[in-house]
Amino acid sequence: MLNVWLSAISLLVVFATHWLYRWRNPKCNGKLPPGSMGFPLIGETLNFLVSNKSLDMPPFIKKRMKKYGPVFRTSLAGRPVVVSSDPEFNYYVFQQEGKLVERWYMDSFAKLLRQDTTRINAHKNIHKYLRNLVLGYFGPEALKDKMLPKLEDAINERMLGWSKLSSLEVKKSTAAMIFDFTAEQLFSYEPKKSKENIGESFTNFLQGLMSFPINIPGTAYHRCLQNQKKAVDLITNMLEERKRNPEVHKGDFLDQVLADMKTESFLTEKFITYMMFGLLLASFETISSTLTLAIKLITDDPKVVQGLTEEHEAILNSREDVNSGITWKEYKSMTYTHNVINESLRLASVAPGILRRTIQDIQVNEYTIPKGWALMVVPAAIQLDPNTYEDPLAFNPRRWQDISANVTAKNFIPFGAGMTSCAGADFSKVLMGVFLHVLVTKYRWTTIKGGEVIRSPTLGFGDGFHIRVSAKHG
Template structure:
């Protein structure tokens, strides 16, 4: 009898598990789902997406599925049903549906680390306000009138420090430079006098973004929460001191938000702390990878380095005073430098994907994306497409002379697009161009050690390179 009962329970359990797996792999949809696979329950295809790839090409997870299913396919990552799209027309359509059919979305780990609420995420008013404040401190006018000479001064000081060292790991050293400059400009943080090593804390948080949000001691996610709490405690103390002591005001990003706290109801203390936290996070990590990649690419392509050097040295020769600061007009005249920046951004993919959530069922291209599903707009695939860029894996800055601007606008989105484009896009470009300007006019370098180019996961990119920097002799 007990044997029969036990066997019955086993049959029921197997039936339940089989039904559960079948439902997982065949989600409900009021139409036709894009082709693809949901992987295993809960885990989905996350492990495949997180497998490191050692190539500048698309991550194999994406490449294999594009070849098998086409430009729109379904999957499941970190517990979320997801549709991945590299279709330019469909992506353009989605970008026009902000607040109607889609909203900006984040992975659960990001949402919990940054405490992004649904209301804040969905509010066009809040987004418009924050973008306006960010542009006020990072936009073209501020760069032209204030930041450009400060950026150059920082780069000059940083490269001088690098040249005094036996070797430098570019990715880490660049991230420290970028973070410390951004934090000083935005919130008055002085890395030289602070006991908090904020740049390292933010780097560890970055490495935990595509992880399961399991708060278990020893995991990357758990450690990132500890780093977050330490950072936000410091930011909260800074905010309180500024509010209590008007004489400490600097006219920076933090001061502007503080001055608006009495006008805008959504600007609570908690909200301001996490906004500042997010702004600091966004301002350094991806661009440091691009700087490291630029060293590799220029070292491997001497013709590009020669033309880049010639253009920037010509700027110095045309000045009345060769030691004067880089001007905005000079920056705008650096045609080939900006082509090098674009080409490095294209290959490196600062922001390899845009995440959106379907607010309603979305029909398109013969498929239906169910409401509530996450949509991954994979901009990196567009930037490496042979349909747009001939020999897409080749570093070819000269290609930008002949590319049609309309084609570029639909297929080159290193900082996003439209109203959701990163407010720091021009700031990042200026920083990169200024860095290259100082580098090639004052220094030469040789590679000491170059690790493999690594796509740590489907949304991550890294390029490890150790260099020896030496000042040019006149």
């Protein structure tokens, strides 16, 4: 009996040793990039989630870049991942969308959005349809023709309300503003008629989602799932109500999708619901984080406030009617404002990484990235590179006066790159431009609480960035 037990234990040790070896040395038709796969199953996930009280790139990335170079391997949430901060390689890969790589989301994101990425990637017309639909409602032409005045009215109304408060937390308030506006464009959501302010529930949503995915009451991840359910229920109710009353047409995004259900088989009710939640998440989380950082940075730099004020006061002074709304021509003329926005986007790097999955082996230098691995492109590592941007952690909008398009094509990717770059990029920049216009021409503001910048690895503001807003006149 003892011999049987000894044999069983020996076999178990041999099996465990072999499994551990295979974990640390994955199969590859070539030479893997340098790096470590970390502990079995959890990989280096815990190290990846370590926070950093700085605008600098996450310490996980910085340490490994220094040790292994711009391309290294790791394992996150049980998945083998190659991390790249090589601008040339990243640019090449983004141009090979659908040939070398395909879109991919971490499992937590895929579950949250309830989207089968394998199915979506297999049907290229789904990507094309979604991109064209988003551009039709949030792209440059839609912004120019009809959305610009709506956006200005919404920001004016929201900021007037803020001026009546003793103080406000900027991230929470801007997230609620963007959520409400985007939801109105998507499915005619009316926050004033809602029983609760759902937009305010989504403060620091992405930070919670990037925390360790343990769905236990009291955890940040659990709160994310609860808040997601609120938004999904809201969208589901709107969809069901619209289907019950087909004669009602509001001219919004949902109207168009419902009409397209007759011809596009992939547009199921579940797909539509989670697609619209994904659009909401992409807008309110990333834009509010960048906008909050922009307000914090300009607040700390009176010269930038002065530069913005002078530019926007000049726009008002050139109008025949000072009370008329912003025109597209005026927006395009905001040179200094665009520099401030670009600099804020460069420093924010809200997404910890842009994810793709390899659909065939990829060669990079002397290394091979195996088929089926995840590839993570890290915007912060590229946009904070001192070889491209002098004093990269300094907030310096004027640096954009001298940066050429050749540099930004490979070294400035706040909205991704290639054919699948974010279709809402122009919407994000226009919203920030209009917000800054209203802020500096009509209001003054002071800091109540500083809001310590934290990367964990997403962008956050510690205990919050609180300000007091007051009207300049009257």
